[in-house]
Amino acid sequence: MEKVAIFGSGRVGETTAQLLAEQELCREVVLVDVREDVPQGVALDVAQTAPFFGFDTRVQGSNDPEAISGADLVVVTAGLPRKPGMSRSDVLQVNVEILDGIVADVKRFAPDSILLVVSNPVDVLTYRAWQLTGWDRGRVLGQAGVLDSSRMASFLAMETGFSARDITTIVLGGHGDTMVPLARYCTINGIPVSHFVSSERMEEIIERTRNGGAEILALRKLSSAYDAPGAAVATMVDAISHDRRRLLPCVALLQGEYGEQDLAMGVPCVLAKGGLEKVVELALNEQEARQFAASVAAVRADIARLI
Numbered sequence: 001m002e003k004v005a006i007f008g009s010g011r012v013g014e015t016t017a018q019l020l021a022e023q024e025l026c027r028e029v030v031l032v033d034v035r036e037d038v039p040q041g042v043a044l045d046v047a048q049t050a051p052f053f054g055f056d057t058r059v060q061g062s063n064d065p066e067a068i069s070g071a072d073l074v075v076v077t078a079g080l081p082r083k084p085g086m087s088r089s090d091v092l093q094v095n096v097e098i099l100d101g102i103v104a105d106v107k108r109f110a111p112d113s114i115l116l117v118v119s120n121p122v123d124v125l126t127y128r129a130w131q132l133t134g135w136d137r138g139r140v141l142g143q144a145g146v147l148d149s150s151r152m153a154s155f156l157a158m159e160t161g162f163s164a165r166d167i168t169t170i171v172l173g174g175h176g177d178t179m180v181p182l183a184r185y186c187t188i189n190g191i192p193v194s195h196f197v198s199s200e201r202m203e204e205i206i207e208r209t210r211n212g213g214a215e216i217l218a219l220r221k222l223s224s225a226y227d228a229p230g231a232a233v234a235t236m237v238d239a240i241s242h243d244r245r246r247l248l249p250c251v252a253l254l255q256g257e258y259g260e261q262d263l264a265m266g267v268p269c270v271l272a273k274g275g276l277e278k279v280v281e282l283a284l285n286e287q288e289a290r291q292f293a294a295s296v297a298a299v300r301a302d303i304a305r306l307i
């Protein structure tokens, strides 16, 4: 990929820029932020890590949205993060306003790009971005499940003592308290996780995964999570930029899959060079289907607040 633009040079935007440059996932990264001088400063700081990591990716910062011109992919991390005690839905109104302005800029300056939404509440904002662009759903997606799955995998690595790289997890649903971690599909190098972890401990790990963001926010106090979120975004950009056809949980516009439509939320997707290539449908058991339905209801309730 030639150029990736990132709206928001805050914590998640900066981490994402660093990883995209470090891994040379594109030739140019442009950070755009409304705060005067800040994206330029962040870009310089990231650019100056090039001698350590040996990358040639150019990193620029700007306050002018026109700087995204020609971007192949646009990542949206602009917006207010929640504060301790707040839910992701509590920042909906302010972040919708920010997103609306950004989508107008993207349509104007990068009309052929793929749009990857990170700002919260990510399911609602991805839906909003899809509505406003009028683009094919393959070009408008959101990041949530890659992060939530990585949290679950980390907790399972801590629990079992096995390498995190051998652990496969998948978390579906909305990016909030109603997310649906699928224990049945978790494996440790192909072996079902139930071989190593009791169902009682698994329930505790699932609960900790659901509260993964809130746990970090409560501990960090002045900031929500950004290291793992940035890595999750970079993983999705890598899949698209290398046309890997990776199967990853993404926030996708549902068009009949899982019996739902006119809604965006976390489902397994194939990510390839054009963006989201397809949504993969899993047969959910009764308990998973019930949890998925509760998640659908929560996301729909937030979407209803848009109108």
Ligand SMILES: NC(=O)c1ccc[n+]([C@@H]2O[C@H](COP(=O)([O-])OP(=O)(O)OC[C@H]3O[C@@H](n4cnc5c(N)ncnc54)[C@H](O)[C@@H]3O)[C@@H](O)[C@H]2O)c1
Pocket (backbone or CB within 6 Å): 007, 008, 009, 010, 011, 012, 013, 032, 033, 034, 035, 077, 078, 079, 080, 081, 082, 095, 098, 101, 102, 117, 118, 119, 120, 122, 143, 144, 147, 175, 224, 225, 226, 229
């Ligand atoms: N989807 C996920 O998994 C996930 C994970 C972590 C954080 N988030 C979300 O990502 C967002 C950013 O989090 P953060 O910790 O980086 O916050 P932050 O406050 O560090 O950074 C946000 C940045 O957005 C900028 N901004 C505001 N309006 C803008 C506009 N119109 N154009 C360009 N930039 C603008 C701000 O100036 C700020 O620099 C939040 O909404 C947070 O909830 C999502």
